Amino acid sequence: MLQSDYTTSQLDVLEAEAIHIMREVAAEFERPCLLFSGGKDSIVMLRIAEKAFWPAPIPFPLMHVDTGHNFSDVIEFRDRRVAELNARLVVASVQSSIDAGRVVEETGRRASRNRLQTTTLLDAIEEHEFDAVFGGARRDEEKARAKERVFSFRDDFGQWDPKNQRPELWNLYNARIRKGEHIRVFPLSNWTELDIWDYIRREGIEIPSIYFAHTRKVFERDGMLLADDDVVNRDEEELVFETVVRYRTVGDMTCTGAVQSNAATVEEIIAEIAATRITERGATRADDRTSEAAMEDRKKEGYF
Numbered sequence: 001m002l003q004s005d006y007t008t009s010q011l012d013v014l015e016a017e018a019i020h021i022m023r024e025v026a027a028e029f030e031r032p033c034l035l036f037s038g039g040k041d042s043i044v045m046l047r048i049a050e051k052a053f054w055p056a057p058i059p060f061p062l063m064h065v066d067t068g069h070n071f072s073d074v075i076e077f078r079d080r081r082v083a084e085l086n087a088r089l090v091v092a093s094v095q096s097s098i099d100a101g102r103v104v105e106e107t108g109r110r111a112s113r114n115r116l117q118t119t120t121l122l123d124a125i126e127e128h129e130f131d132a133v134f135g136g137a138r139r140d141e142e143k144a145r146a147k148e149r150v151f152s153f154r155d156d157f158g159q160w161d162p163k164n165q166r167p168e169l170w171n172l173y174n175a176r177i178r179k180g181e182h183i184r185v186f187p188l189s190n191w192t193e194l195d196i197w198d199y200i201r202r203e204g205i206e207i208p209s210i211y212f213a214h215t216r217k218v219f220e221r222d223g224m225l226l227a228d229d230d231v232v233n234r235d236e237e238e239l240v241f242e243t244v245v246r247y248r249t250v251g252d253m254t255c256t257g258a259v260q261s262n263a264a265t266v267e268e269i270i271a272e273i274a275a276t277r278i279t280e281r282g283a284t285r286a287d288d289r290t291s292e293a294a295m296e297d298r299k300k301e302g303y304f
Contacts, residue, residue, distance in 0.1 A: 011199055015048060018187035020171060021150060022052040025132050025185050026059055028175035032132035032185075033090065035304070036062040037070075038078030039250045040207055041136030041188060044196055046081070047205055048187060049134075061088040063133075065121045067113040067252045068095045069231040074250050077208040092124035109233050112254040118302045122158040125182060132175075132183045135304050140192045141279060144296035150189050156180035158302035184304075193248075193280055194273050201266045213246045213264045224257030248273075248280040 008016075025032050034049060036042045049058045062082060066075075082089045094113050097103045102123065103116045125133060139146040149165050151173040166174045177183060188196070200207060217228040219238045226232055228240045232254050245258035246269075263269045295303075 011195065011202060014188075014191055014195060015051070015199070017171070017190065018045075018048045019052040021173070021185060021187040022049055022134070024173060024175070025134070025183075026053070028173075029132040029183070031128070031130050032060045032134065033063045033128070033130045034058070034060060034134040035064070035136065036078065036082070036089070037064050037250070038074040038081070038208060039136070040196055040200065040211060041138065043081070043205060043207055044191075044199055045134060045136050045187060046085075047199075047203060050085070058085065058087055061090055061128075063090040063092060063124060063128075063130075065092045065117045065124070066094065067117060068093065069113055069253045071208075071210055071227075071247075071250055071253060073210050074208045077206075090124065090128060092120045094120045096120075097123065109235060111233055112252055114252045114255050115298065115303075117252075117304075118158075118298065121304070122302045125158065130182060131177060132185055134185050134187065136188055137186050137304060138188050138191050138193070138196075142295045144299055148186065148189070148299070150186055151175065152184040152186065153177070154182050154184060154302065158182070160184075160299050160302070162296065162300070194270065197266060197270045197273060201270065208250070210247050210250060211269070213244050213261050215242055216245050216258065217242055218245060218258060225260070226257055227253050229253055 034042075034045060036046060046058075046062075053059055064078060079089075094103070094116050097116065097120045098105050103119045105116070106112060124130075137145045137148070139148070144162070147162055148160075149168050151166065151168065152160060153166055154160055156178070168174075175183065191199075199205070217240050218225040219228055219234055219240045220226075221238060225243070225245055226234075228234065234240075243260060244262060246261045246263060247256065247258050250256060261272060263272045
């Protein structure tokens with residue numbers, strides 16, 4: 001007697017949910033876009049978008065909010081991947097916002113352009129009239145992101161109110177907005193860091209080399225290893241040394257730390273993540289350490 005196996009893996013369930021969300025957005029909104037930085041989460045989102053609309057091209061543009069202080073190998077990967085897909089890339093430049101007087105660049109030892117991204121992002125959304133913006137945030141990353149909906153409403157100032165969110169029952173999403181408002185959409189909300197890497201392994205997805213162990217010049221600050229680079233302000237007593245590191249998350253160089261690691265393959269990274277008890281942002285993002293509510297405060301202002 002023939003027997004059918006109707007079981008599906010956790011990755012199959014997560015992928016199907018993300019594809020459903022992307023198709024729902026494409027059907028409900030007029031001008032969506034997908035945030036794509038060249039980081040691992042946005043790379044997975046891009047693969048899911050390919051699957052959701054194949055064999056047609058991805059029906060919305062990609063956008064990167066570029067601080068100008070990003071890792072060069074990640075930017076090179078971003079541009080190459082966009083060219084391979086023949087996609088449209090909108091680059092929203094923080095430097096342009098500074099030059100236009102929209103934001104004031106921070107100074108001092110801990111200066112970073114990370115917070116300045118909010119104004120640049122909101123200006124780009126308004127300029128291009130995007131009504132839905134896909135982001136790669138996951139609920140396991142940080143407690144403010146854990147309380148956010150898959151369809152996260154933003155008012156006409158681009159702000160988020162964590163106490164006034166729309167209910168989401170099963171897979172039903174409220175896409176109603178007025179002119180000037182928009183929705184942030186998070187197809188990877190229910191994924192974990194380990195799920196991301198399992199999916200990268202299963203799909204054979206290429207990622208930037210910065211995620212793998214390599215020798216780099218770094219210096220230590222507040223228990224983090226920051227890249228030795230001209231854009232990162234370093235005091236004389238913060239001594240530079242070479243060591244083998246990799247990056248669990250990538251972003252603005254001024255606030256993104258590396259971790260000491262010998263994991264040089266996807267399989268080794270998966271084994272490393274399975275054993276750790278520290279989240280990727282908790283271990284490597286200085287911008288989340290400014291206060292207990294640092295991420296939530298930024299998100300209320302319109303951050304990713």
